[in-house]
Amino acid sequence: MTVDDEQDDRNDHIGASLASLRTYDVSQRHAHQLRRRCHTLLQTQPSRTRSIESAITTSFERVLGPALGVAWCLFYLVEISRRAAAAYGLLP
Amino acid sequence: MTLSRLTAWRVMTPMDLEDERVLVARLRAGDTGAFDDVYDAYRPRVFAFLLRMTRSRTLAEDLLNETWLRLVRHAPRLLPDTRIGPWLFTVARNLYWTFRRDSLAREASVPELLTLWPSLTQWPSPFDLAAAGELERRVERALSTLSPQYREAILLVRHEGMSASDAAAVCGITAEAMRQRLSRARADLAEKLRETPAVAALKKGYAT
Numbered sequence: 001m002t003v004d005d006e007q008d009d010r011n012d013h014i015g016a017s018l019a020s021l022r023t024y025d026v027s028q029r030h031a032h033q034l035r036r037r038c039h040t041l042l043q044t045q046p047s048r049t050r051s052i053e054s055a056i057t058t059s060f061e062r063v064l065g066p067a068l069g070v071a072w073c074l075f076y077l078v079e080i081s082r083r084a085a086a087a088y089g090l091l092p
Numbered sequence: 093m094t095l096s097r098l099t100a101w102r103v104m105t106p107m108d109l110e111d112e113r114v115l116v117a118r119l120r121a122g123d124t125g126a127f128d129d130v131y132d133a134y135r136p137r138v139f140a141f142l143l144r145m146t147r148s149r150t151l152a153e154d155l156l157n158e159t160w161l162r163l164v165r166h167a168p169r170l171l172p173d174t175r176i177g178p179w180l181f182t183v184a185r186n187l188y189w190t191f192r193r194d195s196l197a198r199e200a201s202v203p204e205l206l207t208l209w210p211s212l213t214q215w216p217s218p219f220d221l222a223a224a225g226e227l228e229r230r231v232e233r234a235l236s237t238l239s240p241q242y243r244e245a246i247l248l249v250r251h252e253g254m255s256a257s258d259a260a261a262v263c264g265i266t267a268e269a270m271r272q273r274l275s276r277a278r279a280d281l282a283e284k285l286r287e288t289p290a291v292a293a294l295k296k297g298y299a300t
Binding site: 014015017018019020021022023024025028030031034035037038039041042043045057058061062 | 122123124127128131135136137139140143153156157160161163164165167168169171172227228231232235246250252253278280284294
């Protein structure tokens with residue numbers, strides 16, 4: 001399906017009726033209670049701990065994790081090539 | 093019954109990317125104002141999605157609670173470029189499937205969906221209700237008989253206005269697989285919409 005097809009689909013009547021389906025919501029009381037619960041939870045965590053934890057997690061997910069993965073793969077490849085070469089007597 | 097009806101296609105995120113980055117940064121810092129902005133923008137949409145997936149108001153409310161609590165618990169660890177909308181729909185969708193897999197999801201009847209608690213935006217006129225009621229009922233009924241995989245694809249892309257690749261990320265499949273799923277779902281939905289209640293009843297009779 002191309003982008004044009006997608007656009008065509010969106011213009012059809014089924015798409016239009018789907019887009020205009022009503023949006024439901026929880027009762028005001030329920031929404032208020034949930035909001036209050038979430039506020040309490042948000043405020044109970046000290047922000048300093050939160051930012052340190054966040055920085056560590058972010059740097060691990062973004063940099064350290066992939067770097068360790070790549071380093072391990074490289075080491076594995078080099079080591080397996082070296083051993084194979086040694087097994088076939090290609091190394092001096 | 094109150095409705096929040098949209099005349100044009102919705103865009104997935106009600107805010108631009110830069111605003112969203114700022115919002116995520118504020119959420120990570122524990123700003124309750126930022127939470128309120130996200131909560132007000134997405135609560136009805138996530139709830140409507142869960143409601144149409146579960147077809148049970150009670151279950152949808154429980155899963156909605158858990159979705160928001162997860163956002164709050166996870167807020168400090170959000171990546172700076174997290175897109176809140178897809179993130180929330182991913183969590184909601186995963187909660188639904190976990191629940192379903194555990195055989196705890198109960199499929200409620202379609203009439204329940206039609207008598208749900210309304211959102212608090214504005215009251216439609218009796219004329220609006222009469223004109224839209226029949227078509228909407230048919231679409232809701234047809235949607236509710238789709239398989240959950242097709243239903244979520246249709247709801248995310250056609251109703252929520254997500255791109256196929258965003259919806260694919262939410263569902264954990266490739267964009268191409270999502271396009272195929274959408275195409276089949278759309279054909280299935282069109283078929284169900286063409287069916288009159290009598291034909292559907294006949295088919296059901298033959299199947300049993």
